[in-house]
Amino acid sequence: MPKSSLKQTLKDLDTKKISIRELNQDYLKRIKENENLNVFIHFSEDNVLKQIDNLENDNSAKKLKGIPIAIKDLFCTKSMPTTAASKILENFNPTYESFVTQKLLDEGSIFVGKTNLDEFAMGSATNTSFFGNTVNPLSKENEPLAPGGSSGGSAAAVAADLCLGATGTDTGGSIRQPASFCGVVGIKPTYGLCSRWGIAAFASSLDQAGIFSHNVEDASILLQSIAGFDQRDSTSAKVDIPNYFENLDDDLNGKTVGIPKEYSIDGTPMEISEIWEDAIKVLEKKGVKIKNISLPHTKYALPTYYIIAPAEASSNLARYDGVKYGFRSEEIDSLDEMYENTRAQGFGREVKRRILIGTYVLSAGYYDAYYLKAQKVRKLIADDFNKAFKECDFIVTPTAPSAAFPLNEKQNDPIKMYLNDVFTVPASLAGLPGISIPFGKDKNNLPLGIQILGKHFDEQQVFNAAVSLERSYE
Amino acid sequence: MKIDKNTINKIARLSRIKLDDKESEDYIKDLNSILDWVEQLNEVNTENVEPLSNISSSILPKREDVSNDTNSSEEILENAPDKLEGFFAVPKVVE
Numbered sequence: 001m002p003k004s005s006l007k008q009t010l011k012d013l014d015t016k017k018i019s020i021r022e023l024n025q026d027y028l029k030r031i032k033e034n035e036n037l038n039v040f041i042h043f044s045e046d047n048v049l050k051q052i053d054n055l056e057n058d059n060s061a062k063k064l065k066g067i068p069i070a071i072k073d074l075f076c077t078k079s080m081p082t083t084a085a086s087k088i089l090e091n092f093n094p095t096y097e098s099f100v101t102q103k104l105l106d107e108g109s110i111f112v113g114k115t116n117l118d119e120f121a122m123g124s125a126t127n128t129s130f131f132g133n134t135v136n137p138l139s140k141e142n143e144p145l146a147p148g149g150s151s152g153g154s155a156a157a158v159a160a161d162l163c164l165g166a167t168g169t170d171t172g173g174s175i176r177q178p179a180s181f182c183g184v185v186g187i188k189p190t191y192g193l194c195s196r197w198g199i200a201a202f203a204s205s206l207d208q209a210g211i212f213s214h215n216v217e218d219a220s221i222l223l224q225s226i227a228g229f230d231q232r233d234s235t236s237a238k239v240d241i242p243n244y245f246e247n248l249d250d251d252l253n254g255k256t257v258g259i260p261k262e263y264s265i266d267g268t269p270m271e272i273s274e275i276w277e278d279a280i281k282v283l284e285k286k287g288v289k290i291k292n293i294s295l296p297h298t299k300y301a302l303p304t305y306y307i308i309a310p311a312e313a314s315s316n317l318a319r320y321d322g323v324k325y326g327f328r329s330e331e332i333d334s335l336d337e338m339y340e341n342t343r344a345q346g347f348g349r350e351v352k353r354r355i356l357i358g359t360y361v362l363s364a365g366y367y368d369a370y371y372l373k374a375q376k377v378r379k380l381i382a383d384d385f386n387k388a389f390k391e392c393d394f395i396v397t398p399t400a401p402s403a404a405f406p407l408n409e410k411q412n413d414p415i416k417m418y419l420n421d422v423f424t425v426p427a428s429l430a431g432l433p434g435i436s437i438p439f440g441k442d443k444n445n446l447p448l449g450i451q452i453l454g455k456h457f458d459e460q461q462v463f464n465a466a467v468s469l470e471r472s473y474e
Numbered sequence: 475m476k477i478d479k480n481t482i483n484k485i486a487r488l489s490r491i492k493l494d495d496k497e498s499e500d501y502i503k504d505l506n507s508i509l510d511w512v513e514q515l516n517e518v519n520t521e522n523v524e525p526l527s528n529i530s531s532s533i534l535p536k537r538e539d540v541s542n543d544t545n546s547s548e549e550i551l552e553n554a555p556d557k558l559e560g561f562f563a564v565p566k567v568v569e
Contacts, residue, residue, distance in 0.1 A: 095549040192530045205528050231537050235530040303512040314489065321490070323562050325553035332565045340492040352491055353504055359489045360477070360505065370512070375525030377518050382526055414504055415511050431529030 006067060006164045006218035007245075013066055020066030021052050024110055027068045031112060031162045037135045039157045041073045042080050043113035051110045062108030064225060070157040070166035073114035074121055075101050075209075076198040080111065084200040085119045085129035088346030089326045098198025099233070100167060100209045100226045107225050112163050115153030119348045120317065121174055121202045124420040126152025127407065128350040136182055136404050138446060145404040145446075148178030148420075151212070155182040158212045165222045166212040171203050172305050173400075173424025175210045176436040180399035180449025183438045185219045185466070186212045190457045191431030192237035195230030203312035204235075206305075206428050216437060216467040220244035223459065239457050247460055250468035253287035257465070258392030262298035263423060265401065272398045272448060275440035279396055279450045282472045283465075291392050295384040300377050301426040306418055307361050307374035308429075313351075314358025320346060353414065382430040389455050394465045397423050399436040399449030427453045435466045439473055477505045 004012075012018045028045055048068075055066055076082045076094035083089045097105070104111075118128040125146035126134040134152045136145035137160035147156040151168030155178035158166050168175040170188035179186025187210050194209040201207060209226060213219040227241045259280060264273070284290055322328035322342030329341035347355070361370035388395065401422055427434045432453050439450040450469065454462035477485075482502050486493045493501065547560055556563040 092553055095545075095552055231535060234534055235528065237530065238535070297518065300515055300518055303515050306508065307512055307515075318490075322555060323564055324550075326555070328555035335565050335567050336490070338565055339490040343490055344492040347491070352489075352497075353501060355489050355491065356482070356485050356501055357505060357508060359485045360481075360509075363485065363488065372525055373515050373520060374512075375527055376520035376523040377515050379523050379526035380518065380520070382529065414508060429529075 003161045003214050004164075005214055006221055009067065009164060020055055023066060024048060024052055024068055027112060027162060030160070034137070034160050034162060037137055037156055037160060038132050039115055039134055039153045039160065039162060040070075040113040041083055041085060041116050041129075041131050041153070044080070047079060048110060048112055055108060055110070058108070062106075064104065065108035067109045067165070068112045068163045069104055069109045070112050070115050070154055070163040071101055072117055072151050072154045072166070072168050074117060074169055074200045075167060076200070077101050077111065077114065080114050082114065082200070083130070084121070085117045085131055086347065086351070087130045087327055088320045088342070089200070090130070092326050094198070096198060099195035099230045101198070103226050103228065104167070115151070115157050115166060117153055118150035119351050120200065120313070121150040121169055121171055122313070122350050122354055123149045124173070124177060124417055125149045125405075125407070126178070128348055130348060133407055135407065138183060138404065144407040146181065146407050146409075148181030148400070148404065150174040150178075152178045154212050155179055155184055155186065158182070158184045158214060164214070165218060167209060167226065168212055169199060169207055169209050170428065171206045171208075171309060172428045173421040175212065176424045176434055176449070176451055177400045177420060179212060179436040180438075180447070181404040183447030184212055184214060185216055185435065185437050186210065187219050187223055187435040187459070187462070188428070188433065189223060189227065189459050190237070190433045192235050193227045193239070193433070193457065193459070195228070195233040195236045197230050197232040201316040203309040204316060205312060206309060216435070216463060216470050217245060217248065219435070220248055220463045237457070242460055244460055244463050248467050249464050250471055252283065252465060252468050254289075255394070255465075256289040256291050256392040257283050258291050258293040258388050258395040260293050260295045260298065260388070260395060260397060262295050263397045265422065268398070268401050269442070271440070271442045272401065275448050275450060276396070276398050279439055279469060282469060283396070286468060286472070293388045293391060293395070295381075295388055295426065297377065297380045297384050298426055301381055301429055302418060302422060304374045304377045304381065305421070305425045305429060306357070307370050308378065310354040310358035311362050311371050312358070314355045314362065317347075317351070317355055322346070378429050381426055385427070385430045385432060394461050395453040396465070397451045397453070399423060399451040403442040403444070403446035403448055423451060432456060433459050433462050435462050437466050437470055439469065475506055476509050477502050
């Protein structure tokens with residue numbers, strides 16, 4: 001069955017071709033048929049039925065009325081528990097709603113469930129979750145594949161057609177990389193476009209909410225719904241949010257695309273270089289000027305990220321101490337014992353590793369050598385992009401250095417795992433918007449992704465280039 | 475080796491995370507390999523470069539100085555693992 005698009009579904013609902021109840025029952029059925037994928041940490045059919053009841057009694061016009069949406073379990077939701085895929089928040093029921101999910105509720109969307117992720121969004125395979133792996137829906141029977149991460153549950157939910165869109169968060173690639181692995185569209189907007197209010201914090205100077213969808217048009221509709229200024233997030237931007245969907249324009253004639261030479265990395269599979277070249281050829285045919293650009297500090301982006309992100313994480317995760325909410329250890333002979341045992345038992349291995357690294361690089365005597373140094377290199381990386389964008393309108397690169405890898409592939413070497421983010425991290429450090437769209441397949445018929453990066457708050461250009469590439473590929 | 479047994483114990487203590495011996499050993503190995511890897515940043519000349527702490531170009535907005543009352547203590551305590559007479563409860567601190 002072909003997957004229906006959000007755009008088409010909105011039309012079908014509008015013309016009464018299908019009712020909200022029929023639509024969502026269809027999705028509920030598929031969710032129940034696909035339980036083996038372990039997409040959801042929290043799913044309750046009753047909760048969905050209740051939302052349908054409420055909407056049926058609601059006569060007001062709403063933009064996303066009745067649309068089934070999956071929510072990454074990092075967003076606080078009043079109606080469902082929020083765990084960040086961690087034991088330490090196993091029984092946490094937020095008493096408030098995140099900005100992004102409130103916007104989606106105001107538009108009348110239905111939350112089908114809370115999706116799995118790497119614990120506190122730290123990972124690239126959704127395999128650090130306390131609630132087990134999510135399986136990539138594109139897996140062959142005998143070889144389960146990773147959905148990517150950290151927003152692997154949301155990417156898989158869209159890929160398996162368990163919803164018409166899903167929210168994600170992206171700190172170093174956590175939307176774009178899983179989108180590429182699962183063959184769906186994923187956009188991380190400019191840092192500051194969507195308020196971080198109510199999102200469990202990982203690395204606050206990098207975290208940004210975004211969207212997964214079946215296609216670029218749907219992403220443009222959904223991103224507009226979750227964007228906007230919010231005074232409860234001091235880094236939230238006061239910018240006008242255009243109607244991305246109405247403004248979509250696939251005519252790129254006269255535009256210039258930047259191709260950064262530093263993204264040709266030794267060891268990248270041939271197929272990935274090939275789809276990159278294919279994308280460039282398509283753009284050239286559309287009258288886009290090809291400009292070779294240089295982002296000289298690209299190779300330092302990963303080490304910079306793996307100082308800054310753990311440093312901020314170690315600070316953000318200090319709040320999980322067993323006092324105010326979440327898990328508390330049983331071994332609590334003293335207050336210190338309580339803290340130390342709660343955090344030892346409540347956090348998983350990768351999260352502890354990052355807290356320890358972050359604590360070290362921020363500790364007395366090491367701050368200048370690591371953290372301050374990384375912030376300075378971050379400035380150089382951001383400056384590289386600023387310079388490059390004087391010569392081009394958008395940048396095209398591959399999204400990830402591989403297609404989806406097997407779930408049981410040993411990931412004992414943290415640095416090897418961190419390399420998954422090699423193409424996505426630089427734009428995160430610079431706060432730029434980036435989208436991944438499916439573009440081509442590898443020899444095993446697994447999807448590969450192309451990443452399009454734009455200037456700050458130029459999501460429209462990113463969408464335009466993406467829709468143009470998407471339409472030429474279909 | 476940057477991280478030895480003493481250092482890992484110190485960081486674990488600062489992080490309020492209890493580690494057993496096996497974990498300490500694993501983290502000593504992991505952290506040393508990560509720190510060796512990030513050391514490549516020393517190749518970059520950062521003289522006279524301003525550190526970038528926040529990408530947001532906007533100036534921190536000010537809000538009106540008005541009080542609001544969005545949280546009740548009852549709500550805040552709803553998720554507490556232990557509470558007593560409207561407060562969070564923790565193990566005894568003073569003997």
